Amino acid sequence: MDTTFSAAVDDTLIQIVTPEGVRTEPTMYSELVGDITTEKLRDLYEDLVVVRRIDAEATALQRQGELGLWAPMLGQEAAQVGSARALERDDFVFASYREHGVAYCRGVDPTQMLRFWRGSTQSGWDPYEYNMTTPAIIVGSQALHATGYGLGMKFDGAEGAVITYFGDGATSQGDISEALGFAASFGAPVVFFCQNNQWAISEPVTVQTHITIAERGRGFGVPALRVDGNDVLAVLAATRTALARAREGSGPTLIEAVTYRMGPHTTSDDPSRYRPAALDDEWRRKDPIDRIERLLEREGAMDESFRQRVKERADATAADLRRGCLGTVEPGPMSLFDHVYADPHPLIAEERRAYAAYLAGFEGAVKS
Amino acid sequence: MTATLAAPATLSASAALAAPVTLPLGRALNAGLRRAMEDDPKVVLLGEDIGKLGGVFRITDGLQKDFGPTRVIDTPLAESGIVGTAVGLAFRGYRPVVEIQFDGFIYPAFDQIVSQVAKLHYRTGGNVKMPITIRVPYGGGIGAVEHHSESPEGYFAQTAGLRVVSCSNAADANVMLRQAIASDDPVLFFEPKRRYWQKGEVDVTASIADAYPLHKARVVRAGTDATVIAYGPLVATALQAADVAAGEGRSLEVIDLRSLSPLDMDTIAASVRKTGRLVVTHEAATFMGIGAEIAARVQEQCFYSLEAPVQRVGGFTIPYPPAKLEEYFLPDADRILDAVDRSFQG
Numbered sequence: 001m002d003t004t005f006s007a008a009v010d011d012t013l014i015q016i017v018t019p020e021g022v023r024t025e026p027t028m029y030s031e032l033v034g035d036i037t038t039e040k041l042r043d044l045y046e047d048l049v050v051v052r053r054i055d056a057e058a059t060a061l062q063r064q065g066e067l068g069l070w071a072p073m074l075g076q077e078a079a080q081v082g083s084a085r086a087l088e089r090d091d092f093v094f095a096s097y098r099e100h101g102v103a104y105c106r107g108v109d110p111t112q113m114l115r116f117w118r119g120s121t122q123s124g125w126d127p128y129e130y131n132m133t134t135p136a137i138i139v140g141s142q143a144l145h146a147t148g149y150g151l152g153m154k155f156d157g158a159e160g161a162v163i164t165y166f167g168d169g170a171t172s173q174g175d176i177s178e179a180l181g182f183a184a185s186f187g188a189p190v191v192f193f194c195q196n197n198q199w200a201i202s203e204p205v206t207v208q209t210h211i212t213i214a215e216r217g218r219g220f221g222v223p224a225l226r227v228d229g230n231d232v233l234a235v236l237a238a239t240r241t242a243l244a245r246a247r248e249g250s251g252p253t254l255i256e257a258v259t260y261r262m263g264p265h266t267t268s269d270d271p272s273r274y275r276p277a278a279l280d281d282e283w284r285r286k287d288p289i290d291r292i293e294r295l296l297e298r299e300g301a302m303d304e305s306f307r308q309r310v311k312e313r314a315d316a317t318a319a320d321l322r323r324g325c326l327g328t329v330e331p332g333p334m335s336l337f338d339h340v341y342a343d344p345h346p347l348i349a350e351e352r353r354a355y356a357a358y359l360a361g362f363e364g365a366v367k368s
Numbered sequence: 369m370t371a372t373l374a375a376p377a378t379l380s381a382s383a384a385l386a387a388p389v390t391l392p393l394g395r396a397l398n399a400g401l402r403r404a405m406e407d408d409p410k411v412v413l414l415g416e417d418i419g420k421l422g423g424v425f426r427i428t429d430g431l432q433k434d435f436g437p438t439r440v441i442d443t444p445l446a447e448s449g450i451v452g453t454a455v456g457l458a459f460r461g462y463r464p465v466v467e468i469q470f471d472g473f474i475y476p477a478f479d480q481i482v483s484q485v486a487k488l489h490y491r492t493g494g495n496v497k498m499p500i501t502i503r504v505p506y507g508g509g510i511g512a513v514e515h516h517s518e519s520p521e522g523y524f525a526q527t528a529g530l531r532v533v534s535c536s537n538a539a540d541a542n543v544m545l546r547q548a549i550a551s552d553d554p555v556l557f558f559e560p561k562r563r564y565w566q567k568g569e570v571d572v573t574a575s576i577a578d579a580y581p582l583h584k585a586r587v588v589r590a591g592t593d594a595t596v597i598a599y600g601p602l603v604a605t606a607l608q609a610a611d612v613a614a615g616e617g618r619s620l621e622v623i624d625l626r627s628l629s630p631l632d633m634d635t636i637a638a639s640v641r642k643t644g645r646l647v648v649t650h651e652a653a654t655f656m657g658i659g660a661e662i663a664a665r666v667q668e669q670c671f672y673s674l675e676a677p678v679q680r681v682g683g684f685t686i687p688y689p690p691a692k693l694e695e696y697f698l699p700d701a702d703r704i705l706d707a708v709d710r711s712f713q714g
């Protein structure tokens with residue numbers, strides 16, 4: 001497969017399936033997903049549905065007071081599933097805080113995702129177990145970490161590649177510019193995956209940039225692809241292209257997945273203050289799940305038993321998630337002092353001792 | 369006369385408000401910004417989401433609508449960029465008021481603040497002024513996720529060239545913010561985010577010329593047996609502790625520090641000389657913190673008045689914990705009273 005392309009940006013939007021569920025003219029990108037048979041397409045569809053259901057259930061749990069916060073991903077399912085399904089086990093993911101769909105594809109138990117948002121823990125899972133980091137709240141920070149990890153892989157002669165996720169707003173952070181610069185200079189095997197969901201909380205993407213995000217890669221010498229982020233096949237193809245470049249030693253690629261955040265930024269946000277409802281309607285017509293459903297219908301692969309199977313799978317995942325969340329055992333006060341340092345530290349030991357003595361002073365140890 | 373505003377959508381021009389009014393601390397800040405912008409056309413606001421959204425805490429609510437997008441600027445998502453741009457605006461004679469969305473996001477701007485904002489007046493021999501106000505919603509207690517509950521004030525108090533203040537009530541929030549904006553020095557203005565909804569009486573029409581000085585501490589409750597010093601979110605907690613102590617026959621004097629740099633040692637020393645005992649409390653880590661500086665100075669200046677060692681009640685020296693643990697982490701009235709007890713055992 002020829003994956004060489006110049007740093008000049010091809011700004012045309014890569015698309016394989018139209019919003020109406022019609023396949024576009026064949027291109028090198030549709031060839032790249034030629035192995036996606038109807039059965040595999042159905043699997044992708046199931047992923048999209050399950051991921052949306054996880055997101056909806058978590059949003060409901062937040063509304064019911066079970067989570068402190070949640071960052072919904074409604075509308076971004078294809079960008080996440082398409083890119084994550086292009087990854088191999090040895091690849092490493094440096095995520096932001098919205099990649100619940102990616103985490104699902106990496107095999108993370110959804111209950112583990114929730115604990116962070118519930119406020120029960122600061123991590124949720126062991127990054128090395130899934131080759132995926134836990135949420136990065138400081139916007140843009142993770143792109144530099146991905147670059148360093150990629151450099152390490154390169155030094156080690158490892159097979160894999162790294163992918164880092166961030167939003168359109170994040171591209172304004174120095175960290176993202178610095179990461180693109182470093183990755184280009186050192187030829188780090190990194191895929192920079194920007195989910196351009198058009199909004200950084202209340203700010204439209206035009207506050208961040210007046211050219212496409214894909215074009216921004218060029219200034220750093222990082223080739224870029226612009227892909228319809230609501231088209232799971234196109235995202236899969238674009239990510240495969242970028243990963244192949246990384247693996248063959250051709251360095252970093254920037255992918256701009258053009259998508260849309262259908263809901264609020266987080267459960268604390270109120271988009272009606274800044275976003276015209278007409279925009280939401282326009283994007284609802286480009287829904288990533290609907291279009292695959294239409295495609296499967298067109299191809300005669302959308303029968304009732306399949307629909308039922310997917311529904312049951314989503315329901316079961318949601319039920320597990322709810323049970324897991326409600327069954328969370330909250331950490332006790334002395335866990336405050338765990339893991340501050342890897343080696344014993346006298347100050348922490350002193351504070352731990354003093355606090356334990358203080359708590360013991362309460363009658364019936366009310367406080368502990 | 370007291371008029372109560374029941375959560376107004378936006379405050380009308382401040383002159384139209386009868387004084388004083390009862391406002392939540394967050395609305396008092398909004399009124400302070402409005403007044404500062406009316407009084408001085410060189411005051412411009414910069415930050416993420418401060419325009420249409422009015423900021424994630426709505427502190428700038430309605431200001432872009434009334435003053436336009438060149439005075440209330442929604443910036444790109446880049447803290448170093450926001451503060452660095454404010455430096456340039458200050459060079460040009462503006463008075464930028466920067467909003468850092470949450471405490472934990474100030475670090476990308478740390479370099480601009482400590483290397484540029486703090487030092488330019490000195491480096492230019494006093495020729496360039498940096499009248500920049502950097503507003504930071506800070507501290508815990510709202511059940512937020514990582515990086516949303518930090519108390520970074522100590523880093524800035526350690527930096528020469530910066531003034532660092534924190535308000536604890538609605539009236540101070542309004543006046544102190546206007547004083548900070550009027551200051552020719554850069555001011556780090558720490559807002560106790562968990563007290564944004566706490567109401568108080570505010571005179572939004574008062575002039576700042578004869579207001580209580582920005583850098584003076586205030587005795588908010590007189591007492592005789594021990595002094596408790598707090599600032600920002602913990603002033604209410606210290607007052608609560610003093611109430612409990614009073615019930616047990618112990619009279620605590622509570623000082624709202626208000627300014628961390630400069631420190632009002634006169635007010636502190638006078639109180640310690642009277643009570644002989646001191647407890648300092650803050651949410652930031654105890655180790656190397658504001659309390660350590662106060663304890664050191666008090667033993668230098670009031671050694672012979674002290675009946676017991678100075679006690680500190682602060683955050684543990686750990687990263688801010690997940691929300692389900694913050695009740696254990698944050699100093700509460702019990703921990704303050706425990707420290708008061710210790711100072712009576714010594």
Ligand SMILES: Cc1ncc(C[n+]2csc(CCOP(=O)(O)OP(=O)(O)O)c2C)c(N)n1
Binds near residue numbers: 098138416
């Ligand atoms: C350094 C930093 N500044 C500010 C924030 C607050 N914040 C969290 S998410 C966000 C918007 C991010 O937008 P974008 O990068 O487009 O990603 P999206 O949330 O849309 O996926 C902001 C301003 C933060 N988390 N980190």
